[in-house]
Amino acid sequence: MKTNRRQFIKTLAAGSLAATLPFAVKGESGSHNTLTILHTNDVHSHLDPFEANHPRFPNMGGFARRASLISKIRQQKKHVLLVDAGDIFQGTPYFNFFGGKPELELMSKMGYDAATIGNHEFDNGMQHLSDQLKYADFPFICSNYNFDNTILKGKTQSWKVIEKGPFRIGIIGLGINPAGLVSPANYKGMDWLDPIKTAEETATYLRNEKNCNLIVALSHLGINSSEERPDSDRKTAAESSSIDVIIGGHTHTFMDEPELIKNKAGKNVIINQVGWGGVILGQLDITLNKGKSTFLATQHIVR
Amino acid sequence: MRHHHFILLLLAFAVISCQSPGKPTLSFARQIPIDSTVASDSSISATIAPLRDSVEAIMNEVIGSSPKEIFSEKPESPLSSFVADLLKETAVEELNESGKEALPVITVINIRGLRAPLPKGVIKVKDIYALMPFENQMIILKMSGKDIKSLYQHMGESGGDGLSGGSFTFNNQSVKNPEINNKPLKEDAFYYVVTSDYLATGGDHYNIFANAVEKHESSNKIRDLIIQHIRELNAQGKQIQTPSNQRIKMQ
Numbered sequence: 001m002k003t004n005r006r007q008f009i010k011t012l013a014a015g016s017l018a019a020t021l022p023f024a025v026k027g028e029s030g031s032h033n034t035l036t037i038l039h040t041n042d043v044h045s046h047l048d049p050f051e052a053n054h055p056r057f058p059n060m061g062g063f064a065r066r067a068s069l070i071s072k073i074r075q076q077k078k079h080v081l082l083v084d085a086g087d088i089f090q091g092t093p094y095f096n097f098f099g100g101k102p103e104l105e106l107m108s109k110m111g112y113d114a115a116t117i118g119n120h121e122f123d124n125g126m127q128h129l130s131d132q133l134k135y136a137d138f139p140f141i142c143s144n145y146n147f148d149n150t151i152l153k154g155k156t157q158s159w160k161v162i163e164k165g166p167f168r169i170g171i172i173g174l175g176i177n178p179a180g181l182v183s184p185a186n187y188k189g190m191d192w193l194d195p196i197k198t199a200e201e202t203a204t205y206l207r208n209e210k211n212c213n214l215i216v217a218l219s220h221l222g223i224n225s226s227e228e229r230p231d232s233d234r235k236t237a238a239e240s241s242s243i244d245v246i247i248g249g250h251t252h253t254f255m256d257e258p259e260l261i262k263n264k265a266g267k268n269v270i271i272n273q274v275g276w277g278g279v280i281l282g283q284l285d286i287t288l289n290k291g292k293s294t295f296l297a298t299q300h301i302v303r
Numbered sequence: 304m305r306h307h308h309f310i311l312l313l314l315a316f317a318v319i320s321c322q323s324p325g326k327p328t329l330s331f332a333r334q335i336p337i338d339s340t341v342a343s344d345s346s347i348s349a350t351i352a353p354l355r356d357s358v359e360a361i362m363n364e365v366i367g368s369s370p371k372e373i374f375s376e377k378p379e380s381p382l383s384s385f386v387a388d389l390l391k392e393t394a395v396e397e398l399n400e401s402g403k404e405a406l407p408v409i410t411v412i413n414i415r416g417l418r419a420p421l422p423k424g425v426i427k428v429k430d431i432y433a434l435m436p437f438e439n440q441m442i443i444l445k446m447s448g449k450d451i452k453s454l455y456q457h458m459g460e461s462g463g464d465g466l467s468g469g470s471f472t473f474n475n476q477s478v479k480n481p482e483i484n485n486k487p488l489k490e491d492a493f494y495y496v497v498t499s500d501y502l503a504t505g506g507d508h509y510n511i512f513a514n515a516v517e518k519h520e521s522s523n524k525i526r527d528l529i530i531q532h533i534r535e536l537n538a539q540g541k542q543i544q545t546p547s548n549q550r551i552k553m554q
Contacts, residue, residue: 034330047351049339060336064343064351069335071344093358093432102354106347124438166325185504214327244327258332270329281335288325 035167036077037216037284038070040084041249042118042276044091045103050277060279063103067110069281074111077285079164082111083171085249085273086118086220089132099128104135112138113162116173116218117145118249122186126151141173141218144198146191159202166288167214170206172243174199174219174236176250177229195221195231196239203242214286215243222251223273237261237269245284248273258284362429366530367537369426373545375417375434378463378473378553381545382421382434383414387467388546389532390525394443394497397521406445407483409468410497411454412525413507417465421543426533435526439499445517448483449490453511455481458551461507466550467497474554499525 049062074080084107089100100121107115117140121129130151133140142156162169174195178187199217206212217236225232233248240263254275260268274280375382391410398408419433446454451469458464459473469488472479481488493516502509503518536543 033325035327048355049337059339062337062343064345064347065337065341067344067347068342069337090436092436093362093429094354096432096436096438097358097361098354102351106350109347109350167327180506180508183501183504183506185500213325255334257334258329260329268329272332272334274334279337281337283331283333283335284329285331286327287330289328 031287032078032165033288034077035079035081035164035169035214035286035288036073037245037247037282037286038073038080038082039247039272039274039282039284040066040278041220041247041273042087042252043084043103043278044087044120044276045089045095045100046092046277047094047102047106048092050279057277057279061277063106063110063278066278066281067106070110073283079167081162081164081167081169081216082113083216083218083247084112084115085218085247086116086175087120087249087276088115088118090120090123091277099124100132101135104132108135108137112136114139114141114160114171114173114218116141116220116249117156117175118220119176119178119181122178122182125186126188126190130155141171142175143172143202144193144195145173145175146193147189149189149191150187152190159206161206161210161212167286168210168212170203170210170212170215172199172202172206172215172217174217174221176220176222177231180228195219196236199236199243200240203240207242213288214245216245216247217243219246219248220250221248223248223253223255223271224251233271233273234259234261237263237271239264240269241265241267243269245269245286246271247282252276254280362427362432364428365425366428366431367426367533367543369421369423369543372423373421373543375414375420375465377414378551379465379549380414381547382417383412383465384467384546384548384550385543386417386435386525386529387412387465389528390441390497391467393523393528393532394441394495394521398443398495398519401519403519406493406495407468407486408495408497409451409466409483411458411502411509412465412499413502413509414464415507416499416501426543428530431526431530431533435529437499437501437526439501439525441521441523441525441528442498442500442503443519443521444496444498444503444512444515445493445519446496446512446515447490448488448492448494450511450514451483451488451494451496452478452481452490453514454496454509455488457509457511459553463551463553464507470550470552472552472554 050057052059140156143158160171203215233246253273258272274282373382387410455471455478469483471481503512
C-alpha cells in the first residue's frame with residue numbers, strides 16, 4: 001500500500017488534475033474478489049511525454065512510463081483489466097508517418113484486453129484502419145457500429161466476454177454518431193445503430209444469456225449530452241439497467257473522480273474518463289461483494 | 304422459545320438476502336498522473352527512440368518566422384484567413400495552368416480543423432503538423448451562386464469559418480450582402496470554391512458541397528501547401544503577415 005499512498009499524495013499535488021478520492025481504501029484491492037480496471041482514452045498518438053514547456057501537461061504522459069506503471073500495478077493486483085475508449089490515433093506526427101502501427105503494437109505489448117473505435121480512428125479511411133488493426137493483438141469492441149457492408153467486416157467484435165478470476169466481464173463498445181464528425185467517405189457503408197438501445201440490449205444479453213457478473217462499456221460517446229449530440233455516457237447510464245461501468249472518452253474530460261449515476265433499476269453505474277494525451281491512467285477497483293456494500297460515499301481515508 | 308426461533312429465522316433470512324449473488328461495487332479509485340516520477344519501461348523506450356529520431360529530423364526544420372502568435376477561432380481569425388488566402392492563391396494558379404474557364408474563386412476552410420496556433424518566433428515543420436495534423440487535400444468545386452448563398456448560410460449558422468475571396472453579413476440567422484471579389488454574389492452565375500476533401504465530402508455538415516457541378520481534385524495536401532507557402536515567404540525574407548480584413552460580420 002506504500003505505493004498507493006505515494007501515488008495518492010502525488011495525485012493531490014497535481015493541481016487541476018488532482019483527484020480527491022471520496023472512496024474508502026479497503027485494503028482488499030489485491031484480493032481475489034477485486035478486479036482492477038486500468039484505462040485510457042483519447043491518447044491521440046502521444047507516444048512521448050508532452051514537452052517540458054507544454055502549458056498544460058509539461059513532461060507528462062508517454063507510452064514507456066504508462067507501460068512501467070501498468071506492470072507495477074499488475075505485480076500488486078491479482079486481476080487487472082486494461083482497456084482504452086478510443087481516439088488512439090491522430091495528434092502527433094507519429095500518426096502521420098507511421099499510421100498508428102506503433103500505438104497499436106505498444107498497446108499490445110502493454111497487454112491491453114480491449115479497446116473501442118473513436119471517430120479519429122476513421123481519419124485516414126476504413127482501408128487504412130483495417131490495415132492497422134492487424135498490429136493490435138487485442139480486440140476492438142464496437143456494439144453499435146455495424147461494419148458488415150464495409151472492409152472492416154469481421155475485424156471488430158460487437159461484444160466480448162473476458163474472464164478474470166471470479167469475474168465474468170461482458171465488454172461492449174459504444175461509438176459516436178460519425179455524422180458531421182467524420183468525412184462521410186471515410187465511413188461509407190457503416191451502419192450506425194442507436195448506442196443507448198444497443199447498449200441496453202447487448203448488456204442485458206451478456207448478463208442474462210452469457211452469465212456475466214460485470215458489464216463494462218467502452219464508450220466514445222462523450223460524458224454529457226448536447227443538443228447536437230444527445231447520446232452520452234450519463235444518458236446511457238441513466239437509461240440502462242445492466243451496465244456497471246462506463247469507461248468514457250471523446251470529450252477529453254478530466255474527471256476528478258468517477259461519477260455514480262443511478263440507472264433505471266436504481267443501481268449505481270460508475271462513469272470514469274481520464275482527459276486525453278495519456279497523461280493520466282484511470283484505476284477503478286471493483287469488488288464482488290458477498291456482504292454489505294463497501295462503497296462509502298464521502299469518506300476520505302488515507303492509509 | 305418459539306418467539307426467539309422466529310427472530311433467529313428472520314435474522315438468517317436478512318443475512319442471506321444481503322449475500323445475494325456477488326454485486327460489483329467500487330472499492331477504490333484513483334486517477335494516476337503519469338509524470339516524471341514514473342519510471343520508463345526500457346523496452347518501450349527503445350522501440351520509440353528510432354521512430355522519434357526519424358520524425359524529429361523532419362519536424363525540427365525551421366521554415367520561417369512569425370512576428371506574433373497567430374490564433375484560430377470562430378467566427379474568423381487571422382490564422383483561418385491566412386490559411387484560406389494561401390489556398391486560394393494556390394488554387395488560382397492551378398486553375399490558370401489547367402486552362403479551365405476563368406471564374407471567381409473563394410476558399411472555405413473549417414476553423415475546427417486548425418488544431419493549434421502558430422507560435423511567435425521561428426516556425427518549424429512540427430508547428431504546421433500541430434496546426435494541420437490531418438491528411439486533408441485541396442479540392443476545387445464549381446458551384447452556382449445560389450448554392451454559395453446556402454454555403455454562406457451554413458457558415459453563419461455554424462458560427463463562422465475560414466473564408467477567402469468572399470464576404471457576407473450574418474444577421475437574424477440569415478445571409479446579407481453576400482459578395483465574391485467585392486462584387487455582389489449572382490445566384491445564377493458559377494464560381495469556384497476551394498476547400499478540403501473533408502468538407503467537400505460533407506464533413507462538419509457541409510452537405511451543400513454535394514451540389515457541386517464539377518470537382519477538381521488537387522494532389523496537394525493542405526499541410527504541405529502551408530509549409531511550402533511559409534518557406535517561400537522566408538526565402539523572400541518575409542515573416543508571416545496575417546490578413547486583417549473582416550470577411551464575416553456576425554450581427
